[in-house]
Structure formats: C-alpha cells, structure tokens
Amino acid sequence: MDYQGKVVAITGAGRGIGLAMAEAFHAKGAKVALADLSGAEEAARALGGLGMTVDVTNEAEIGAFLDRAERELGSVDVFVSNAGILRTDEPSWDAMGADDKAWQDSFEVNVMGAVRSSRQVWPRMKQRGGGVFVIVASAAGLLAQIGAASYTATKHAAVSFAESLLIAHGDEGLQVVCVCPQAVRTDMIGGSEDGGIAGADGIVEPSDVAAETLAAIAEKRFLALPHDTVAGYELARASQRDRWLGGMRKFRRMMVEKRGRPV
Template sequence: MDLTGKIAVVTGGRRGIGKAIAKSLHAAGARVAIADLDKAEAHDVGKACGGYGTKVDVTNEADIAHFLTGVERKMGPVDIFVSNAGVARSDGPTYMAAGAPNAAWELSWQVNVMSSVYAARHVVPGMIKRGQGIFMIVASAAGLLNQMGSAPYSCTKHAAVSFAESLSIAHAHQGLRVLCICPQGVQTDLIQGAETSLKAVGAILQPEDVATAMMAALDDGRSYVFPHPETLDYFQSRAADPDKWLQRMGQARQMLAAKTGRQM
C-alpha cells in the first residue's frame, strides 16, 4: 500500500513489534510519530521514520491527548494509529488463574485495553470526519485462544480483540479501517520466560514478520492479521468444539508443566 504523505502514530514503538511496524509504515511513505515510556529511544525511532518521538504514558488519557495534539500541530492530522503498547505480567503464583495481584491486573487492563480506548476517543472522530482512517490494535493470539500461565494477559487481550471488533462494527461504514493483529510468539522482551509454552504451538517469529503480515493485510483489505497462519486453524477448532478445546488446553498445560519441571 502506498502511504505517501500519511501521518502515523505507533505506541510502544521504540523496539520490538512497534518499531518494526513503524519502519514498515515509513518505508511505504508514511511519516511516523512514536509514543513510548523511553523518550530517547522513541525520539531516535521517530526521527528515523520521518517524524519524532517522545515519552507518553498510555495509561494516562491526558498524556495521550496531549501527545496527539502535538502530532497534529507538528505533522498534521493522524491517518493511521497503531495501538501497540502492551504488558504481560506474571506476578504471583502463575499456576493459579487468580494468583496475580490486583496491581498486575490493573496495569494489564490499563495498558492492553484502555490505552486503545483513550486513543480512539481522540483520533477516531477526526478520521470519521475526513471519511477515512486506519486504527490498528496489536492484540495477540491469546486474545482469540488463551495464554497458559497468564490470566491477566489473556483476559485483557480478549478485551482488546473485542474492542477492535466494536470499532469496526460501529465505524467501518464511516470510512474507518480497523486491523486486529494477533501474533503468537514473537521474539521480544514480552515473551521472556514463556518461550517453551509458545514453541509448543508454533514458531517464534521476528517482529519484522509481524510488520510484513500487517502490510499484507492493509493491501488485501483484511481486518484480522494472523502472522502465524495456524492461529486461524486453532481458532476455528476452538469454535467448532469449545468443550474439547478446553480439555485439550488443560492437558497441554499439564504436559508442559511436567516437561519444564515447574508449575504453570
């Protein structure tokens, strides 16, 4: 897709999937602004992608609003917003689904869900007014399936997928394109400690693989992006027989616990 002249924003864009997406958007012609907790790295990536970057706390709506106002003033109206910032907290006894402390649940909710809600409040109205715009949420295959050993991550990524669907259902007819990106394991800081369980269901990809899949989806009009093609097969299997899916997931968890020698 030719994105010449488009203005894009990527949250959590200083490294990993966010950085790879920013670079791909810029290679297609867009100028990219980066929001991240690390101001220096955000600045470097943004500058390299024809824009700028700064420190933004995506759990703070006022912070997001201030950043977006700055982007529009310095670069122009936002054509593409990529809500990529995410956290995977495993505090507490992960072998208990409710074992994580309240702080881990709250942070997961704020970063993985509400940051997208805050952003949408401030960019979607302008996109609708102009009759076009792209809003992407980097969710996870865990949002369609589940992630063993991390209930806060799985629950909030399910909510992220649902919010992406809500945006599309409500605003697609007004010119808003919504992409929901659902990778399995990707070689980033987020998967540290979960490599064994992730490898059990598919290859661990590089961030650039996710960006490539995202650009392909932009070209062919898809809303869901599956960097791991098998994710769709798993999702369809779950839908076909939900009870059997739960049973198999439980068995897989027990097998992985036995293989790794640790409780999950």
C-alpha cells in the first residue's frame, strides 16, 4: 500500500507498540490519529498528527475519535486496534486467581475494544470500498500465557474475532491483520530483563512489531508474527495437543522453581 496521504487511526497509541505503529506509518507518508487514555496528544504533536484521549470501553468515545480524525485528517484507511491490558493470576497464581473485575476489564479492553472499534470504522470504510483493520492480539491468543488466564482467554477471543471479521467482510473489501507477538519491550513486561515466560524466545522492540505489521499488510497476510517461532508452536499445539500441554506444564514448573511464581 502507498501510504502517502492515507489516514491511519490507532488506539493505545500513547506509547509502546501503538506509538511505534504511528511512527512507522508516518514514516511512510501517512497522516496519523492517535488515541489513548493518556499521552496521545503529546505523541501526536511530534508526528504532526491528531491526538485524543479515548477509552475503548466507551463506544461513543471511539466514534467521536473517528469523527474528529475524518474531519481534520480525512477518511480513515487503516485502523489499528492496539489498546490492551494484562492481568495476571495473582494472588493465588492458579487459573482462577484473578478476580471478576480483572476478567471483566480484560474482556472489555482486549476483546470489546476491537469489537466497538470495528462497529464504528467498518461502515465508513465499506462506503468507500474497503480498508484495513489491524487487531494487535498476542502469541497468547494462539498459544497460552502462563500465569495470566484472563489475558490468554481474551487474546484467544481477539484472534477469533479477527478471523470472524475477515470471513464476514473480506469479500466486501476489508483486509484484516492479526498481530501476535511474544514479549515486546513495553510497559507490559515491566522491568523484567528477560521478559519472563513470554520472553523465552527473546524480546523484540515495538518498532519490530510495527515493521512486521506493515509487511503483513503489504503481503496480504492475516497473521503478523514478530517472533517467527510462534508459527511452529501453533502447529505443534494443533497436531500434538497433549504433548504440547505437557510441555507447557513442565515449563510452568520450571518457572515456579526458578522464580517462585509462574511468570
């Protein structure tokens, strides 16, 4: 895609992966609209774009963000649903450890944030013949994040929703890309030097995730995998489920022995 003059709207864009996405699209000539709970306005100024405080659990705010983006920049060609949260299984570190609020918050942001965004942006894109919708999920949505059951479940749902979008609207001109990295050097891994379990195959930079996303768009690929090992893991999981689950249980035991916790 030639991004010169195109408009790209991104949620969760005040820092981390979202900001790296904005920088990558901007470098290609796109006009960018950034949304986040904080930091979007400042980040957007550096890119000559639009920044706005938006809570993706509020569909009216997403709609207002798109209205303003289209009024000030033009019709949105690419939408990146990047806002996400991680809740671990503390305090008991079992799969039911997180309380109801942690589960509900995870669902509201990690799944419904993308659902609400698609409701708002797709009708606009459809009128113009199509567009690109990117969902930043996680390798946890294809595999599992040990010690974070609510994160794993909702990221699986995000991947499934991305698939459903493509199946339902691909023939109408919607390109869908689902981004599934393992550990990325953002606030989500905290101060961990090795990224914990998610960092077993190394930590990539947010710019690497952005570059892989742009490559997936250009190559018309559904999955964007910044860690190329994830494809092999997903194949092993599908073809040898019991063996894969056994390996994950062993991995969890090793992490508990090493750290005293499974993350």
